[in-house]
Amino acid sequence: MVAGEASGDTLGADLMAGLKKRFPQARFIGIGGPKMQQLGLKSWFPMERLSVMGFFEVLKRLPELLRLRKQLIQRLTEVRPDVFIGVDAPDFNFTVEKRLKSLGIPTVHYVGPSVWAWREKRLLKIKQAVDGVLVLFPFETPYYDRYGIASRFVGHPLANQVPEFPDxxxxxxxxxxxxxxxxxxxxxxxxxxxxxxxxxxxxxxxxxxxxxxxxxxxxxxxxxxxxxxxxxxxxxxxxxxxxxxxxxxxxxxxxxxxxxxxxxxxxxxxxxxxxxxxxxxxxxxxxxxxxxxxxxxxxxxxxxxxxxxxxxxxxxxxxxxxxxxxxxxxxxxxxxxxxxxxxxxxxxxxxxxxLNCDASNLATEAVIDWAKLV
Structure with a gap:
């Protein structure tokens, strides 16, 4: 699993909790923050190194990000995990996913990129990179259907974590x-x-x-x-x-x-x-x-x-x-x-x-289906 910022760490931890219920002996490796690490993720690199927003900001950090991604792909290729899950960070994760998918490793992307907001044609490349995309909002699935990409609306984990009656x-x-x-x-x-x-x-x-x-x-x-x-x-x-x-x-x-x-x-x-x-x-x-x-x-x-x-x-x-x-x-x-x-x-x-849809369990079931874990 690879998450690149605090919101991704929250989503990743929520999915890890669901997977651990189904597979108590599961091991998690990759990149994540304190919430994912608390649930047992072995983070190979500090998550903050991926936390960059915007075209210009990424350009300044590009050599470092490319080196990190190359090292990550090499290590994952050696380990050959049962499934790779990229959590958000699309520009970083889709390249990792495409490479791993070409090697026969199932790949899932959690949080569909905002194709409804800009650059819908990205879905042509996304199709080559993933076995499925977990989306947070109900209006997103038709976009993926049009391009023949498996997707699953899971709601938003934050809606499960927020109290029904805030005090x-x-x-x-x-x-x-x-x-x-x-x-x-x-x-x-x-x-x-x-x-x-x-x-x-x-x-x-x-x-x-x-x-x-x-x-x-x-x-x-x-x-x-x-x-x-x-x-x-x-x-x-x-x-x-x-x-x-x-x-x-x-x-x-x-x-x-x-x-x-x-x-x-x-x-x-x-x-x-x-x-x-x-x-x-x-x-x-x-x-x-x-x-x-x-x-x-x-x-x-x-x-x-x-x-x-x-x-x-x-x-x-x-x-x-x-x-x-x-x-x-x-x-x-x-x-x-x-x-x-x-x-x-x-x-x-x-x-x-x-959005309150028990995202952890829905996302877990989708990962199991796409990665054929059972």
């Missing part, structure tokens, strides 16, 4: 936050490149909110120690007066405890929606990355809650729009407009139930 008071108590204090969660991303881009405007917006609402509390889940140290440095340089709680991970607990959140694009927007917490999306990419993605995109939304709803439920502040002033204004509007909050919450409730 804000209990979560605040766990974080030792005053139950009466309004709480805003700040999620600047799991990649260092996202943190470098978004932390300062997020913190500047939070500082203005704290002036307007003196009782307001803020929490920032930190994906690892390096991220925590960098976030603390940025906060100290741009908003030293801002009182903020930096957490070790605990993003789900932070979202359960909060009244609203500001989030970068990606899995965190969906996690926030599934927790049924109002949010604002704000993200900046490298200008070249944004220019390319904008021209290849076939959907008008970035955030998964909006894509699922096929309407603008959540404000999306992208590139120049993602200024500290705009983030502040949109968060303030979200705090003070009950109609806007309620519209988001009603849609999020429907999304939660549509």
């Amino acid at each position: 804000k008071a209990q979560a605040k108590a766990q974080l030792q936050i005053d139950l009466s204090a309004p709480l805003t969660a700040i999620l600047p991303g799991s990649r260092m490149s996202e943190i470098e881009q978004m932390a300062e405007p997020y913190f500047l917006a939070a500082a203005r909110l704290q002036t307007d609402y003196p009782q307001m509390q803020f929490v920032v889940p930190c994906v690892h120690e390096r991220a925590r140290l960098r976030l603390q440095e940025i906060k100290q340089s741009c908003a030293p007066q801002l009182a903020i709680n930096f957490l070790d991970g605990q993003s789900q607990l932070a979202l359960e405890a909060c009244d609203q959140a500001v989030v970068t694009s990606g899995t965190a927007t969906l996690e926030c929606a599934l927790m049924r917490r109002p949010l604002v999306l704000a993200i900046k990419l490298h200008p070249i990355t944004h220019w390319i993605m904008k021209r290849l995109s076939t959907t008008e939304w970035v955030g998964l809650p909006n894509v699922l709803a096929q309407e603008t439920l959540v404000t999306e502040l992208i590139q120049d729009e993602a200024s500290s002033g705009a983030i502040y204004q949109e968060l303030k509007r979200l705090i003070e407009d009950p109609v806007l909050r309620e519209k988001q919450l009603q849609a999020f409730e429907k999304q939660y139930h549509s």
Whole structure:
């Protein structure tokens, strides 16, 4: 199994748990984060080495990534696993999968790439690389059917992990936050490149909110120690007066405890929606990355809650729009407009139930079928 970032680590661990129930003696090798390692994955390389987003950012790291991938393929070829499962990280994993499939090793890709958003023709190459694709959203399977690729809608593991009735008071108590204090969660991303881009405007917006609402509390889940140290440095340089709680991970607990959140694009927007917490999306990419993605995109939304709803439920502040002033204004509007909050919450409730499908077991059964493990 190979996962390339925190969200993939969560998905990979969920699937590992399902496979371990069916095959208690199974051994797992590859690349993964702390959740997968806790379940027994032997990670050959640090997962952070794969955690790169965007065309320009990948180019800077390309020689290192190519060397790592070559070493990984060589080791997997020697081991010849019963099945290889690439978890997200499509540009990295599809090459690994294609090579292993050519050697007769069953390959599964978990998380269909966003062919519904851009570059649908990628499916022609994907067909050569995989025996099956596990998709998270029900609208994805027709795309794979058109190209003759086996796919299985499994729902989203986050919907299984999020409580059916989130308990804000209990979560605040766990974080030792005053139950009466309004709480805003700040999620600047799991990649260092996202943190470098978004932390300062997020913190500047939070500082203005704290002036307007003196009782307001803020929490920032930190994906690892390096991220925590960098976030603390940025906060100290741009908003030293801002009182903020930096957490070790605990993003789900932070979202359960909060009244609203500001989030970068990606899995965190969906996690926030599934927790049924109002949010604002704000993200900046490298200008070249944004220019390319904008021209290849076939959907008008970035955030998964909006894509699922096929309407603008959540404000999306992208590139120049993602200024500290705009983030502040949109968060303030979200705090003070009950109609806007309620519209988001009603849609999020429907999304939660549509994606709550016992992903671990469904994904496990699909892997068993495609890899002919029994």
